[in-house]
Amino acid sequence: MTYPTERYLLELSRRGHDALLEKVRGTVRIDVAREGETDHWLLTVARGDLRVARDAGPADAVVSGRQTCWDGLVSGSARALDAWLRNxxxxxxxxxxxxxxxxxxxxxxxxRHPRDVVREGGRAA
Amino acid sequence: MTDDQVKILNGTTFMVSDGSGDVSCSPASPMGLFAFDTRFLSRWQLTVNGQPLAPLSVDDLQYFETRFFLVPGPPTQYVDAKLSVLRQRSIVTDLSERLTLINHDQVPIDLTIRMEVGSDFADVFEIRGEAVKKGQYYTRVEDSHLCMGYRRDQFRRETLVICEDGAEMDDRGFTWRVTLAAQQEWSAAVQVKMSVLDGHGKDVRKALAVGRLTRQDLESDLAAWLDRAPKLTTDWEPLPGTYHRSLVDLAALRYRTLSYPNSTLPAAGLPWFMALVGRDSIITCLQTLPFASQLTTATLRMLSAFQGTQLDDFRDEEPGKILREFRYGESAAFNEMPHSPYYGNADGTPLFVILLDEYERWTGDDRLVRDYEQEVRTALHWIDEYGDLLGDGYVRYQPRNQTTGVVNQVWKESIDAICFRDGRLPAMPRATCEVQGYAYDAKMRGARLAREFWDDPEYADRLEREAAELRDRFNRDFWVEDGQYYALALDSAGSQVDALASNMGHLLWSGIVPQHRAAHVVRHLLGPELYSGWGVRTLATDQARYNPIGYHVGAVWPWDNALIALGLRRYGFHREAWTIAEGMLEAAQMFGGRLPEAFGGYERELTKYPVEYPTASSPQAWSTGAPLMLLRAILGLEPHVDHLAVTPALPEKVGRIELLNIRGRWGVADAFGHGRPPYRPQS
Structure with a gap:
């Protein structure tokens, strides 16, 4: 059965290019610890072009976490830096x-877009 | 910060103690040993035979090293002291302290030397309040080690105290029992290692290049730093000491980040802001470009790496926005504070564009300008799309995070800073005047970058057109006709927030003021309500909320004044620029060459000495850089095509000011200034 992180990474590989990452060159191995096993994904960024593959090989950075943590990140409800700060x-x-x-x-x-917040009278979400 | 506190620092790692070198912690006092926004020592108290020690003197050897000369007992017993105690401490990566005791007596003495040690692992945001920690503390004692730790879920911080020479360790400190013969000396060292432990139990601080440095490395690095800076010679007394102090303090505030461990950038200020603060970093870089442009490279890279990409209400983040502040502490980790990073500021984004352009103008390094094209375009897009909250062409702010966000998202952050003349506070969203100046300048500079480096003349034309429209609109809506000055802000309805404040001085720096209005602005800035004799107050004395020790409603801020001085030069008000520079540099002299973050707005005639703002940070990066920008202003240093233009404006009483070895796109250049009879004001 697929899980959110897996679906997100596959979707990412279809995205192909990200203009904000054009200066970046590097590989990130994403290690997702699941019950009794660890999934390895290799994200390759080369001048904004993205590639994601199942791969347990070496990388410039290895980022590891439990599946629940990764699923939080790919849903947008958690941020990578905070998750790192919390270990x-x-x-x-x-x-x-x-x-x-x-x-x-x-x-x-x-x-929300800040303009929408202003229009709605400034109430926080 | 009180005067008798002793601070040493190395980047974002620092220690604040009392005059004896002790740390005792109360909620109100920010004493302790800090790194990564965490207090690793909150108790560090030395006694000899049960007596605390009193200071005879303190030698600040280097910014990272100090030495205390102490005697046992309260100060009244000085004359009977038969024992000297020396405490020499330094911060390289961690804390090292060497204790030396000398028996001056003719007979042996038995000594019990005791250090009480403790750590509350308080987050820097908890220091001012009573910390109620959600995690658990633990302590381990092993032979010569005392390990204190704090754990909350998987978050872990540890302080490891290591003693040499047979100290007895317990869970509250360590003790040496020694017998000192007549005239004999005893010495021992202790180390305190701070660990920010990651999920594997490894210390992330080790990844920083600084972790491999020694004390000698720091010394030679400081020498190289000073050597690289331009050389100042002058017969004008207030300047040399302050110049040297500024360079050393800037060296002290440099720190390395995990993302880019090979370069250094300035931390904002001790003790509350030993962190990356977007606005402060950018301003510090603008101040230091002619003196140490390497700080700018690292700052731009770091701010770009964390440029906003998403909408996030908690962080007040939007795509293209430059961060306000970045923290590594517990409250950021657990989202009790939004600072990892927090984006709530309306000025950092246009200032980022300004800095990048200014960097190229000084250094001629076009690589960065080409590399960051996408970031600059995104930042300029932010101004129109996310900064312009009402769609009326002004950059405004209104926090979406209303619990832990910042209310006033401009440099005057205090809750009462943006006010009407009569003291009322305007409705959100607010558009302060200086931010419109920055936005105008950012568009103008963006246009230059687009035309000269990105081969996009259409975009350049568009930006210039938008800048011109903004200038016209601004001059129509912000100009207070019956007072002949610019309103501090516009409120949510577009009405003028009519307080008379220092902010409009920034408009001269940005160039958004038409020449015919400049004289009116200058008349106010140097008039008795705003000008104290030391500098321009944040708020004029005849405004309802004026308070000479009101942080942003009356106090004088050196960086604010330095920017104003540069603006005055831009518009040809040379004498007035000198007046500001002179007052500020004379004030600096009274602070031992170190301008604090802010000082009281009292009339100079009244106090004779500038009164330091009670909780001002010091050293504070943008106050440290202020004398450098003032020096630039009085020498009239401007990059011009491929040479350095120098147009000094010095009064007769200053004989000469020479600044040699100014590095830039011209290679190395010198600037010479000689005193002349006073310039006529332009008004």
């Missing part, structure tokens, strides 16, 4: 690639 994620290798990962995650569910 729900660990990073080995090039730390700045964690930021790249954060950029690829969706926004907070229900977050």
């Amino acid at each position: 729900e994620l660990t990073v080995e290798g090039r730390f700045e690639l964690l930021t790249v990962l954060d950029r690829l995650m969706p926004g907070y569910p229900g977050a």
Whole structure:
């Protein structure tokens, strides 16, 4: 059975290009710890082009966490840096690639455009 | 911060103690040993035979090193002291302290040397209140080690105290029992290691290049830093000491980040803001470009890496927005505070564009300008799409995070800072005047970048057109006709928030003021209500909320004044620029060359000495950089095509000011200024 992180990563590989990552070159291995096993995904970023594959090989950064943590990140309800600060994620290798990962995650569910907030009288979500 | 506190620092790692070198912690006092926004020591108290020690003197050896000369007992017993105690401490990566005791007596003495040790692992946001920790503390004692730890879920911080030479360790500290013969000396060292433990139990601080440095490395690094900076020679007394102090304090505030461990950027200020603060970093870089442009490279890279990408109400984040502040502490980790990072600021984004353009103008390094094209475009898009909250062409702010967000998302963040003349507070969203100036300037500079580097003349034309429209609109809506000045802000209905404040001085720096209005602005800035004799107050004395020690409603801020001085030069008000520079640099001299974050707005005639704001940070990066920007202003340093233009404006009483070895796109250049009879004001 597929899980949210898996679905998100597969979708990411279909996205192909991200203009904000054009300066980035590197590989991130995403280790998702699930019951009794760990899934390995390799994200390759080369001048904004993205590729995701199931791969347990070496990478510039290895980011590991439990499936629940990853599922939170791909839903937008949690952020990679906070998860790292809480030690729900660990990073080995090039730390700045964690930021790249954060950029690829969706926004907070229900977050609003500031203009909409003003129109609605400024109430916080 | 009180005067008798002793601070040493190295980037974002720092220690604040009392004059004896002790740390005792109360909610009101920010003493302790700190790193990564966490207090790793909240108790560090030395006694000898049960007596606390009194200071005879303190030598600040380096910014990262200090030495205390102490004697046992309260100060009244100085004359009978038969024992000297020296405490020498330094912060390289961690804390090292060497204790030396000297028996001056003719007879042996038995000594019990005791250090009480404790850590509350308070988050920097908890210091001012009573910390109620949600996690658990633990302590381990092993031979010569005392390990104190704090754990909350998987979040872990540890302080490891390591003693040499046979100390007895217990869970509250350590003790040496020694017998000192007549005239004999005893010495021992202790180390305090701070660990920010990751999910594998590894210390993430080790990843920072600084972790491999030694004390000698720091010394040679400081020497190289000073050597690289331009050399100042002058017969004008207030300047040399302050210049040197500024350079050293900037060196002290440099720190490394996990993302880019090979370069350094300035932390905002000790003790409350030993972190990346977008606005403060950008301003500090603008101040230091002619002196140390390497700080700008690292700052731009870090701010770009964390440029907003999403809508996030909790963080007040929007795509393209530059962060306000980045913290690594417990409250950020557990989302009790939104600072990992927090984006609530309306000015950082246009200032980011300004800094990148200014960086190229000084250094000629076009690589960064090309590399960050996408980021600058996104930032400029933010101004129109997310900054313009009402769609009326002004950048405004209104926090979406109303519990832990910042209310006033401009440099004057205090809750009462943005007010009407009569003291009322305007409705949100608010558009402060200086931010419109920044937005105008950002568009103008963005246009230059688009035309000269990105080969996009259409975009350049569009930005210039928008900038011109903004300038016209701004001059129509913000100009207070019956007072002849710019309103501090517009409220949600577009009405003028008519307080007379220092903010409009920034408009001169941005160039949004038409020449015919500049003289009116200058008349107010240097008039008795705003100008204290030391500098321009944040708020004029005849405004309802004026308070000479009101943080943003009366106090004088050095960086604010430095920017104003540069603006005055831009509009040809050379004498007035000098007046500001002179007052500020004379004030600096009275603070031992170190301008605090802010000082009281009292009339200079009244106090004779500038009165430091009670809880001001010091050193504070943008106050440290302020004398450098003032120096730039009085020498009239401007990059011009491929050379450095120098147009000094110094009065006769200043003989000469020479600044040699100014690095930039011209290679290395020198600036010479000589005093002349006073310039005529332009008005």
